[in-house]
Amino acid sequence: MALIVDHEHLGPSEARWDAAGHREQLASFGPIEARRLVVVSPHPDDEVLGAGGLIQAALSQNVLVEVVAVTDGEASHPRSTAATTIDLARTRSDESRVALSRLGWREPLITRLHLPDGSVLAHRDQLDRALAGILLADDLCVAPWRRDGHPDHDACGESALAASRAVGARMLEYLVWAWHWADPEGFDIPWRQCRRLDLTRRARAHKRWATAAFESQTRPLGPGLEDAAILPAPLMRRFWRSYEVYVDEMASTR
Numbered sequence: 015m016a017l018i019v020d021h022e023h024l025g026p027s028e029a030r031w032d033a034a035g036h037r038e039q040l041a042s043f044g045p046i047e048a049r050r051l052v053v054v055s056p057h058p059d060d061e062v063l064g065a066g067g068l069i070q071a072a073l074s075q076n077v078l079v080e081v082v083a084v085t086d087g088e089a090s091h092p093r094s095t096a097a098t099t100i101d102l103a104r105t106r107s108d109e110s111r112v113a114l115s116r117l118g119w120r121e122p123l124i125t126r127l128h129l130p131d132g133s134v135l136a137h138r139d140q141l142d143r144a145l146a147g148i149l150l151a152d153d154l155c156v157a158p159w160r161r162d163g164h165p166d167h168d169a170c171g172e173s174a175l176a177a178s179r180a181v182g183a184r185m186l187e188y189l190v191w192a193w194h195w196a197d198p199e200g201f202d203i204p205w206r207q208c209r210r211l212d213l214t215r216r217a218r219a220h221k222r223w224a225t226a227a228f229e230s231q232t233r234p235l236g237p238g239l240e241d242a243a244i245l246p247a248p249l250m251r252r253f254w255r256s257y258e259v260y261v262d263e264m265a266s267t268r
């Protein structure tokens with residue numbers, strides 16, 4: 015499936031997701047029962063877009079947090095001429111650190127794997143080995159849903175689920191691109207396996223402030239069409255909600 019994002023392909027509106035009424039039917043999240051939250055992030059922004067509320071919840075419950083940054087996101091603007099003059103990897107890594115600090119995390123612990131953006135699947139072995147070396151049995155691991163729709167996201171989700179199962183860690187999957195392609199009135203998203211994390215007003219405000227750090231993605235890089243924002247405002251609204259959704263794949267197998 016190709017993910018197309020432009021002004022003619024903005025995906026379902028927030029009004030449609032609201033009207034579909036899934037939110038009210040989702041089981042809600044209890045306290046985090048883990049020593050550490052490990053957030054697997056394919057690109058520098060996914061950890062905040064998908065799990066910024068959960069990171070705040072973990073910090074407030076004195077649960078350790080670690081982000082595994084799988085790629086540096088250097089391939090976000092493949093056709094851009096402006097991108098050739100910008101060190102996107104460094105810019106995006108810096109944005110992620112600023113965003114995490116805006117969640118109230120003073121010194122974010124980020125393990126960077128530097129796998130090539132866009133080619134995570136081809137480097138699954140490296141990712142598998144890295145996660146096997148990081149994850150412990152009493153961790154809660156969160157990673158993108160294995161059917162999120164971006165190849166790097168899907169590969170991260172698969173790898174994290176396999177590594178979590180191998181060590182006996184709990185694992186949940188967050189959604190980023192699924193909100194763009196899934197049908198709000200349909201069952202593309204496995205609602206019965208999903209959990210809802212409600213954000214406090216304060217946590218929601220912090221998350222929104224954090225997402226404003228990703229300027230390389232939310233604003234045009236340069237004047238050309240190929241430099242258009244990767245995440246225009248209608249898409250960003252999905253990440254400003256008062257709740258986050260996690261697929262609990264293990265719920266059906268435990």
Ligand SMILES: [Zn+2]
Nearest residue numbers: 056057060167
């Ligand atoms: Zn991503």
